[in-house]
Amino acid sequence: MALIDVDHLSFAYDATPVLQDVSMSVEAGEKLAILGGNGSGKSTLAQWIAGWLPRGTFAASEGGVAVEGRPWAELDAATRAGTVQFVGQVPMQQLSGFAFTVLDEIAFGPGNLQLPEPEIRARVDAAVGICNLGHLLERDPFSLSGGEQQRLSIAAALAMQPRALVLDEPTGNFDPESRDALLAQMEKLPAELAIVWCDVTLGAAMAVASRFVLLDEGRIAYDGDASGLLAHPRTAQIFGLPAVAEAALLWRAAGVWPEGVPISADPARVAAVLRPMLEVVA
Numbered sequence: 001m002a003l004i005d006v007d008h009l010s011f012a013y014d015a016t017p018v019l020q021d022v023s024m025s026v027e028a029g030e031k032l033a034i035l036g037g038n039g040s041g042k043s044t045l046a047q048w049i050a051g052w053l054p055r056g057t058f059a060a061s062e063g064g065v066a067v068e069g070r071p072w073a074e075l076d077a078a079t080r081a082g083t084v085q086f087v088g089q090v091p092m093q094q095l096s097g098f099a100f101t102v103l104d105e106i107a108f109g110p111g112n113l114q115l116p117e118p119e120i121r122a123r124v125d126a127a128v129g130i131c132n133l134g135h136l137l138e139r140d141p142f143s144l145s146g147g148e149q150q151r152l153s154i155a156a157a158l159a160m161q162p163r164a165l166v167l168d169e170p171t172g173n174f175d176p177e178s179r180d181a182l183l184a185q186m187e188k189l190p191a192e193l194a195i196v197w198c199d200v201t202l203g204a205a206m207a208v209a210s211r212f213v214l215l216d217e218g219r220i221a222y223d224g225d226a227s228g229l230l231a232h233p234r235t236a237q238i239f240g241l242p243a244v245a246e247a248a249l250l251w252r253a254a255g256v257w258p259e260g261v262p263i264s265a266d267p268a269r270v271a272a273v274l275r276p277m278l279e280v281v282a
């Protein structure tokens with residue numbers, strides 16, 4: 001049984017459909033990317049997967065989401081928090097408001113679970129190590145830079161020891177060096193932790209995920225491996241040909257992109273993009 005099952009989910013905030021007949025699952029320990037253009041429904045699907053939807057007056061028009069066969073609504077708060085943690089695009093919105101230091105912010109969630117003090121300390125230490133926050137522990141969370149806030153949000157989420165971590169465009173405001181640092185930290189995460197990485201670009205997601213769901217106007221256009229994603233007709237249109245060519249080039253260099261698998265775009269245009277890139281890396 002999958003950890004999280006999205007079953008024929010259709011959803012609208014108002015009259016406009018946002019998710020249409022979406023079915024997919026997240027397996028335990030799986031590294032999954034949800035990709036798509038602006039407004040394709042990634043954040044909305046991420047919030048369904050993380051149990052943030054349905055809420056208030058927002059309900060599914062069809063289908064729903066289950067955790068190991070049980071609807072989110074049946075799970076108590078501690079079970080929900082230990083199942084999925086969600087880090088949204090604006091991490092400061094997720095601060096507790098009860099912590100005056102980074103250290104206290106990370107300890108806030110485990111403290112709320114009323115765990116024994118040594119257990120809280122162990123969880124905080126592990127999260128601080130993964131997110132490289134050791135030098136910021138005494139800082140006011142509200143004084144951090146955008147990238148530091150993002151790392152704090154991820155650390156606070158990890159300290160809850162969830163089974164799945166949903167990250168909504170986590171490198172959105174990162175420079176390339178910070179992005180690479182976060183990707184290196186992702187490699188330190190426990191293998192049994194499922195990752196759902198939502199992104200509007202290909203690069204970072206391809207470094208993290210082994211399965212890719214492509215959303216197009218609220219529908220799943222593709223669900224599968226990287227080769228199939230890059231070969232899909234909508235991929236080059238949504239992300240741009242240079243991004244697809246770069247991804248294919250990097251993957252071929254890493255031996256992941258199989259020889260003979262075509263990129264789904266005009267071959268002459270692909271060649272025109274690839275040729276100068278090949279000259280740069282030669």
Ligand SMILES: Nc1ncnc2c1ncn2[C@@H]1O[C@H](COP(=O)(O)OP(=O)(O)OP(=O)(O)O)[C@@H](O)[C@H]1O
Pocket residue numbers: 013014018036037038039040041042043044045200
């Ligand atoms: N709270 C809301 N109320 C009404 N409409 C909303 C709400 N949140 C999102 N939408 C709409 O739902 C659609 C999908 O938005 P969503 O944020 O899920 O897309 P996205 O793929 O994550 O986009 P982006 O890459 O721009 O973040 C958009 O048309 C958006 O305007």
